[in-house]
Amino acid sequence: MFQLLNTFLIGITAGSIYSLMAISMVLVWRSTRVVNFAQAGLAMLSTYFGYEIIHRFDSYWIALPVAMIAGALVAAGIELIFMRLLLKHSSQGAIASIAPIIATLGLLGLIKSIIGYFWGNQDVIIESPLSNVGFTIGTQTLALSPMKTFIIAAVVFMVLVLTFIFQRTNLGLALRASAYAPEISRLAGIKVDLVRTVGWALAGAAGGAAGMLQTANGNGALSPDSLEFSLLLAFGFIAAVIGGLDSLIGAVIGALLLGLVLAFVLTYVGGSLVFITAFVLLLVVLLIRPGGLISQKAGRRA
Amino acid sequence: MHKLKATNATRLLGFILLGLFLFYLSNTVDELRVYQGATVAMYVIAISSIILLTGYSGQVSLGHGALLAIGGYGAALVRNNFNAPIWIAFIAAILLAAFWGALLGATAARLSGPYLAGTTLALAVGLPSIANQFKFLGGEQGLIFDIGLPPAWLGQTFSQYKWFFWIAALTALIAMWWLQNLLRSGYGRTWRAVRTQSVAAELAGINIARSKILAFTLSAGLAGLAGAVLSMTISTVSPGAFPLSLSFALATGAVLSGVTTLGGVIIGSVTLVAIPEIADVVAHQVGASENATTNLPGLMVSGLLIVAVLFVPNGPVEQLKKKRSK
Numbered sequence: 001m002f003q004l005l006n007t008f009l010i011g012i013t014a015g016s017i018y019s020l021m022a023i024s025m026v027l028v029w030r031s032t033r034v035v036n037f038a039q040a041g042l043a044m045l046s047t048y049f050g051y052e053i054i055h056r057f058d059s060y061w062i063a064l065p066v067a068m069i070a071g072a073l074v075a076a077g078i079e080l081i082f083m084r085l086l087l088k089h090s091s092q093g094a095i096a097s098i099a100p101i102i103a104t105l106g107l108l109g110l111i112k113s114i115i116g117y118f119w120g121n122q123d124v125i126i127e128s129p130l131s132n133v134g135f136t137i138g139t140q141t142l143a144l145s146p147m148k149t150f151i152i153a154a155v156v157f158m159v160l161v162l163t164f165i166f167q168r169t170n171l172g173l174a175l176r177a178s179a180y181a182p183e184i185s186r187l188a189g190i191k192v193d194l195v196r197t198v199g200w201a202l203a204g205a206a207g208g209a210a211g212m213l214q215t216a217n218g219n220g221a222l223s224p225d226s227l228e229f230s231l232l233l234a235f236g237f238i239a240a241v242i243g244g245l246d247s248l249i250g251a252v253i254g255a256l257l258l259g260l261v262l263a264f265v266l267t268y269v270g271g272s273l274v275f276i277t278a279f280v281l282l283l284v285v286l287l288i289r290p291g292g293l294i295s296q297k298a299g300r301r302a
Numbered sequence: 303m304h305k306l307k308a309t310n311a312t313r314l315l316g317f318i319l320l321g322l323f324l325f326y327l328s329n330t331v332d333e334l335r336v337y338q339g340a341t342v343a344m345y346v347i348a349i350s351s352i353i354l355l356t357g358y359s360g361q362v363s364l365g366h367g368a369l370l371a372i373g374g375y376g377a378a379l380v381r382n383n384f385n386a387p388i389w390i391a392f393i394a395a396i397l398l399a400a401f402w403g404a405l406l407g408a409t410a411a412r413l414s415g416p417y418l419a420g421t422t423l424a425l426a427v428g429l430p431s432i433a434n435q436f437k438f439l440g441g442e443q444g445l446i447f448d449i450g451l452p453p454a455w456l457g458q459t460f461s462q463y464k465w466f467f468w469i470a471a472l473t474a475l476i477a478m479w480w481l482q483n484l485l486r487s488g489y490g491r492t493w494r495a496v497r498t499q500s501v502a503a504e505l506a507g508i509n510i511a512r513s514k515i516l517a518f519t520l521s522a523g524l525a526g527l528a529g530a531v532l533s534m535t536i537s538t539v540s541p542g543a544f545p546l547s548l549s550f551a552l553a554t555g556a557v558l559s560g561v562t563t564l565g566g567v568i569i570g571s572v573t574l575v576a577i578p579e580i581a582d583v584v585a586h587q588v589g590a591s592e593n594a595t596t597n598l599p600g601l602m603v604s605g606l607l608i609v610a611v612l613f614v615p616n617g618p619v620e621q622l623k624k625k626r627s628k
Binding site for chain 1: 356362364409412413415419420421423424425427428434435546547550553554557561592594596597598600601603604605607608611612613615
């Protein structure tokens, strides 16, 4: 019984971090119709900025918002300089379908080498700001530590803020409109290009938060070749696709589902099958509902 | 009809002449270059499998490294357990990878663009952890893949690397010859039709799913062959030999070659082998720090990839053709 509860808590914590990554992929997909494989690199770069702040000022609480802002700025810069050029240049021929994918992969490699150049390829450590030792009930240790509580609370807060932006502000209306019908939005006077950049910036901030939280949740080690970030990318993508790539709520649901399923497999079946499970889950969802669990349209044309 | 046969014959002759030239060349350059030549041949096979898949049938795979691994393991298992000759090990690699490719292709045919890219990417990320699970795959260390010494009739001075190169180059030449014939056949035309106008192709009676699955299967077979060649040149097969960066390198090579031009494949392959070398020279020239030296090759590959996608998206060969026709 206790094990069940702990597994559930581990799944929720992992799932909430995946949901930030999934949200950042959904935001980019909605604004540009590109799956941004460089998102893991962006998250990593933001986390390194955070590390630098921790190094200088010795505070995780300053580092977290700084990493998010840095992520937003870098992502906006990439959209402004790079993606616009790309979509203008390679829009015809066999390459058109794969150019954005390949280009974001190139960016991922570029960001990794830049990180390696400035910070080296060895691990750097981000100490967890709160205790990672679980609360105890009687003699049992709960898989919920102050740090994990903070992670879940922070993710819930960010999702609420994003929902508020999307549902209650003019900016959110513009974001939704230009994702849904860019041509009509343009006619209605929305600056679609600007809105697209904002979408990328929000995605960058979410990615930065995901990187900072993931690193503090794990063993704190951070390196450009870190497997954690490859997994964050793969699981974030799988979660986003399970949710439907188009829906923020879908991304959160997909991520929590993935986190829970993986946690239960890890506890009750064994660590060896975690990745295969994620992969099979992705395939099953794609085969049954090609548009994801929460799909607005009947069919996908893209 | 007569003319077609003649061109086929001349192309075959061209391949044979190219082969003879390569074998002559392998006697005149030093050991390191011969070894790099074998790597180039491996990349030629691997990249052309991506060209077949992406440039012709319009599917994306970011996980070809996983298929290379399947081929490498298949070859090593057959070689080690049955003491099979090298060419049987290679055929086993092709068949095994093609089998998995067919399974993957059956799912892939239902996915498009980014979905397919992400799914294959997930496969490439997860593969090493899968390979670590099974005892008979040797875990982290992997398996030994020893093809033995070169036959005695080649003489005492004939080196192991040259033997690798001969095998790799011959394999690559045969694979290229087969592939370019295939792409010129009805299959090649069908794939291009499906890629460019899938609705029209369907109306013309082409079974789109079947055509895509076939392309995926054949591409996987080629990738498996490349994996066997790769394992041969490093004499082992282990999860670490097929990192995510290998899959990305192959995608890079395909873009640099031009995804629709099989002839450009040599450009991508040579570039991939040359970049670490060039980066090394550059780093030594400027006397850079250790951080710079280790990261320069990655920086150059990614930078080149981005420049290529932005400015010569359809590859250098296609770009030249366009210029000439203007």
